[in-house]
Amino acid sequence: MPKLSNKPPKYAKLKNYAVVYHQGKTHYLGQYGSPESKSAYARFIAESRFDPAHCLPKEEGNVTVTVLAATFLDQAKLTLGQQNYGHHRIAIGDFLLKLYGDVSVEPLSRVA
Secondary structure, three states, X not given: OOOOOOOOOOOEEEOOEEEEEEOOXXXXXXXXXXXXXXXXXXXXXXXXXXXXXXXXXXXXXXXXXXXHXXXXXXXXXXXXXXXXXXXXXXXXXXXXXXXXXXXXXXXXXXXX
């Protein structure tokens, strides 16, 4: 499973364009240094911080509830306070994984 980082991807320059390199893809944000590109960068960072789906394995094999829960908890550890993270960890460990741990799931990005 990919390791999550506290560091967001960098706002970079490619010729006259502002870009973000993230997971092997180039995301164009507009003209480098413009208020629009900086706004697009802030939006990209905000959306990626709260979307753990981009951290799921890329291979075509089955993703189980256990893998999905681990990905969520990795993301929650970065974005939630310690107490809230602990509550999520307990709820997932005590209930979700005991009932559905080995069940396969299909991420929405693969369904469409």
